[in-house]
Amino acid sequence: MAKLTTRTEDYSKWYNELVVKSDLAENSGVRGCMVIKPYGYAIWEKMRDEMDKKFKETGHQNAYFPLFIPKSYFEAEEKNAEGFAKECAVVTHYRLKTDPNNPKKLIVDPEAKLEEELIVRPTSEAIIWNTYRGWIQSYRDLPILINQWANVVRWEMRTRLFLRTAEFLWQEGHTAHATKNEAIEETEKMLHVYADFAENFMAMPVIRGIKTESERFAGADRTYCIEALMQDGKALQAGTSHFLGQNFGKAFDVKFTTNEGKIEHAWGTSWGTSTRLMGALIMTHSDDLGLVLPPTLAPIQVVIVPIFRSDEQLEEINTVVDKLQKELKLKGISVKYDDRKENKPGWKFAEYELKGVPVRIAIGPKDLENGTVELARRDNLTKETQPLEGLENYIETLLTTIQKDIYAKAEKYRDENMTKVDSYEEFKKVLEEKGGFILAHWDGTAEEEAQIQEETKATIRCIPLNNDLEDGISMVSKKPSKQRVIFAKAY
Amino acid sequence: MAKLTTRTEDYSKWYNELVVKSDLAENSGVRGCMVIKPYGYAIWEKMRDEMDKKFKETGHQNAYFPLFIPKSYFEAEEKNAEGFAKECAVVTHYRLKTDPNNPKKLIVDPEAKLEEELIVRPTSEAIIWNTYRGWIQSYRDLPILINQWANVVRWEMRTRLFLRTAEFLWQEGHTAHATKNEAIEETEKMLHVYADFAENFMAMPVIRGIKTESERFAGADRTYCIEALMQDGKALQAGTSHFLGQNFGKAFDVKFTTNEGKIEHAWGTSWGTSTRLMGALIMTHSDDLGLVLPPTLAPIQVVIVPIFRSDEQLEEINTVVDKLQKELKLKGISVKYDDRKENKPGWKFAEYELKGVPVRIAIGPKDLENGTVELARRDNLTKETQPLEGLENYIETLLTTIQKDIYAKAEKYRDENMTKVDSYEEFKKVLEEKGGFILAHWDGTAEEEAQIQEETKATIRCIPLNNDLEDGISMVSKKPSKQRVIFAKAY
The missing domain is CATH 3.40.50.800 (Anticodon-binding domain)
Incomplete structure (x- = not known):
């Protein structure tokens, strides 16, 4: 067996080789789409089953919604459309026929053109909220707590096995609530479910936080996330939970009668994790000899x-x-x-x-x-x-000891690679030489955030939950800041 | 709660009402695609988990292959293309853009046309055998015993919840073997797994048989099936298992070196069951008050x-x-x-x-x-x-007694509705007045089969396994026949 490229030689090459050689997945004949091989799928099944159990324990039920979303549904929620409807797989026809010039070839039948194009779901808020309209009339119909395990497609130009593929497997929770507070509570609850899963099952320490507006889910009022640190000093977003406000309630006219007889729009949340977690798992624990799997996930x-x-x-x-x-x-x-x-x-x-x-x-x-x-x-x-x-x-x-030790090792690495910096020069130096999570002051504007990203490729991964308050001066605009946020280069 | 239409009033209406009112599923905003609601999905999950267990017990592993299949892959296996590539969802573009004439509308970006169209999988033989080519070199790589749980799309014109939908959920087993006998053994083994599941878990008696050539899977050399009888006297094909011969091995050039050093094409099987089983479950047991669920499947x-x-x-x-x-x-x-x-x-x-x-x-x-x-x-x-x-x-x-009693009741109904007939007149009379499974002699030709279907809408559901031999005269052509086959109108 030829040895793997080592992580220090070429981290990215190490990752690609490892995924293929350890029989987790491979590229398919279809651009950007992967084949998840039995060994990889067995690990994903364990992740899925454990998350599914946690979702059910927290009162959620599974359901299944259509793969296709009519184009016009995306026009209903403008931000969601901007974020998702652009790079997507578009079904325009529903029939092939034999090529009249070559009986061995198939061609698209021009007579079988759809009246309205269908988009292969990149995420299902649109189709699900369109359905919820029929399910929700009274406060008695709420909350609706549903999760879906499904495949989704986003037409990514540069793809990498598990980390970024055109088609991937995921779960997407979609809940509807009578009040803002209840929806926010749900959003936070699911973030903690994800964090517990990541830490106790994947042995992967994560930081729980809130995204800045620029990094928010298209269509959400607030996005929570868990962020993990990979061995090459880059961050990986491992799960997100979105408070959708009444955005989809309004876009899809989902209204209900309150206890007091008023008519209001429903409040929403959505939350998701995907086969990307496989990439996170690999890059958190594995070494130059191959995979290192926590016992909980080892087939x-x-x-x-x-x-x-x-x-x-x-x-x-x-x-x-x-x-x-x-x-x-x-x-x-x-x-x-x-x-x-x-x-x-x-x-x-x-x-x-x-x-x-x-x-x-x-x-x-x-x-x-x-x-x-x-x-x-x-x-x-x-x-x-x-x-x-x-x-x-x-x-x-x-096995229990190994599980703990693997977590402790990853946590130690993460902690050793969290650096507080107080100037932009220091920031750039740490980013260049060490990477990792960098805690720095930020003035709270999208402008400064964009400038830093432009100049360093680092983004604000999150504003940690329960962040310590600390007076400081932001790195670029030199404006006052009340807390540090976490910057990193990210997958 | 308004009462259901009764089965005698209108069986088809009873079915549709029952599916919706009992919260199993509903039609979506997307033509032919259904929403499987939590109560329905919970039943499907139980089916899936039990089948999955049986597949694993018989040595199979799960994997996941791409949703999309390049059009040219279908050109490789002619019969499969004829059977499946025609009525299908075709992805032709990978981007939408804002309509320059109306910023609130989205249009397909004509510049984002795919070089080769992608078909949303109607079944995955083509993409899977294209992948197996890379996995199989030696007899040591065989057998490959893989199953996939997935969604598939067939562009059906007339759809009915669970029974016939454009998108449905299913499992598809795809195995590759070194010898013909081993592949046939696998095909038969999985038929019996299906039959055991149907009878012991769904409490639904089935007949195990072989399809005639006209009813065979497109691309198979032999198709086995389990056939169940619904309460309206119509048959429902509840699962199929196909011996593919070397058809896909040859079409996708999947070759291996035998133990003796020869080069041969791999032998294949595929087998599937789908959310159609939900329809079978409902129509086998339920009554005018609603669903009757066997305890094994009741959420x-x-x-x-x-x-x-x-x-x-x-x-x-x-x-x-x-x-x-x-x-x-x-x-x-x-x-x-x-x-x-x-x-x-x-x-x-x-x-x-x-x-x-x-x-x-x-x-x-x-x-x-x-x-x-x-x-x-x-x-x-x-x-x-x-x-x-x-x-x-x-x-x-x-609960055990109920499970048995439900099975016994369905079996009694099935047995009472299996009629031997010896003339075409009797055949038509029974078909008209009673329906059910009709056992009749057939001359073995596609012509007689087609004529009977044309004139009566009944098809040959199967030639039962271990069929009793009995000399007779076929109904239409009056040619000699060695055994009876099972005719019925079917879903």
Whole structure:
């Protein structure tokens, strides 16, 4: 197996190679669209199932809305249209026919032109609020708490596996409420659901914050986000939760009678996370040998590799492994026994390192004699000898330890790469030399924000929630500022 | 609540009303596309999860392939193109822009025309086999056993909720094998997985069979199917499993080196079920009061309705119900307590009958005195009084009984509506007066099949697996026949 490009050699190349070589995903024959391979999809399924559980625990139900959105729906909410309706896949016809000049070719049938073009959903606010109009008459119909798991399409020009693809998988929550406060509460609740998921399930520390107006979702009054820091010092937005005000309620005329008999427009929220999280997962934990997966997300948590020179030895090992596998499975631990003869143990070790299997067990004839196994951790690459007796309990605890250690390592990296700066010169120097999250004063205007982005490519990732107040002077305009915000270059 | 149209009044109207009134789905603003509402989606989720489990138990993994298929891919497999590439959604452009004549309108940007049109997948053989070419080099790479959960689009002109919609949700299995026999084995295995699911989970009896050439999947060498009988005497194809031969292997040049060093094309299968199963479920079990759901698929298995005249009475009931709910949940039974004051018990009874909740418990002050509850079954509408003590055990058993009884009822109906006929006159009479599955002799030609369809609208649903051999004379051509096949009008 050829080695991966290392992160210091070329971070971007390392990422691309890793995604493909570890069998997570690959580019398809369709520009910008990826194939998510079984190993990658198994990780995504685990993410999806855990988030889905959290959504349901917080009172949400799943539903499904159409893939297509009539063009005119986008005209209803101007900002949303500006943000999303421009770069999109447009369906204009509904039939192909055989080319009369070449019976082996298909052509678009010009007679099958749609009266109104359909847009492949880039996000579903428009179609969903158009539907909610029929569902909401009274305050008794509220709140509506719905989530959808779906594919969406945004015609991105430069694409990268998981991080930016024309088609991607995501979930989008769309809720409607009777009051502003309730909608804001929902928006914040879902932000915390995302943050909990990212930290406790993906072992990825995140900063919870609010976007500036320029970075806000098109159609929202306020956008909350979780921001994670990748190993190359760039930020990645890992989830967003939007307070939509009455923007979609008004655009789609969704009105209800209040408890007091008044007619009002419904208040909305929407919130989403996507297969982009796969990119975040990879870039938070993995190393030059391959993936590092937190046990919660690993399709295989433990791999067992037999070391043998004869069939007789293998048979003896098999007996021991059969028992161990059963014990591990009883504890809900997913385990794979790789007893293939065509590959040597060293090859297998490298393979499962590449695939990020958290724990590797090797068992050879000497281990059988001693009643031990060799146990290797993927995250910190340590090895130890452990007694076979009670191994299932040891591994159960070890998986929890690994999960914590992976988080702690990522948190340490993140904390070491959060830098307070007090001048624009310092800002540019840190950005250049170290990257990471840079905490700096900002005058609160879109102008200063735009100038900084123009000159440094760094953007304001967020204004952290519960931010400490601190008097200061903004970096460029030198105006007074009450708090620091977080700048970074971002994916 | 207005009553449903009855099945005898107008079966088709009954179906449409039921789907909408029981909150399963509704039509959307997009022609032919439906909105699957939370209650309907919750049922579909249960179907999906159970099938997914069965697929994984039989060695399959999930993956995800692009929504779009380049037009030219369809040109590769001629029959598949004929069958699927014609009525489809065609993406021709990738950008909208503001109308220069009206800044509030969006128009398709003529400069953003795709070089090659993209088809929204009607089925994914083409894109998947194009991908498999890169994955398969050696017999060691086989078999590939992959399933995909996805949305697909077929531009149907006349649509009906769940039964025939332009966009629908489905799963599509796509496997590649080194030998013909192995592929046929896989095709048959998945047919039996479908049949087991339909019978044991949906409580819907099915006939397992093989399609005639005219009814075969476009691109397959052999199509297996499960056929169910609806309450109006029409058949519904509930799942298909296709042996693709080497058709896609050859069309997409998917070759591998055999164990003996020869180069061969891979053998394929594909198999699918869709949200159409929701329609089958509804039409198999439901009655004039609403849905009848088998307990395995019911989002709410038990509903508890308090009967009270005062808050004091309600509080006493609450104490008893709290305990009962906990006991039921411990057994994994989903239960809802509807203590809303704005609706009367009678209204609630009708509501949960409409929604098909299998078991309803009513508790009033007299019940409290006697230590009993009133228990009503949705399937056969019987009521009984049961002691509160040990009720959770009684209900656990009852749910199993209901599941069996619902199946038995559907099976009885199906068996009573399978008629052997020996002449074309008898065939037409039975078809007209009774419908159902009609077992008749056929000469094996597409001509006779087409003539019968032309004259009666009945098609050959399938040639049952393990069919009894029986000499006979075909109905129209009067040629000798070795076995009966199953005819019916179909959805």
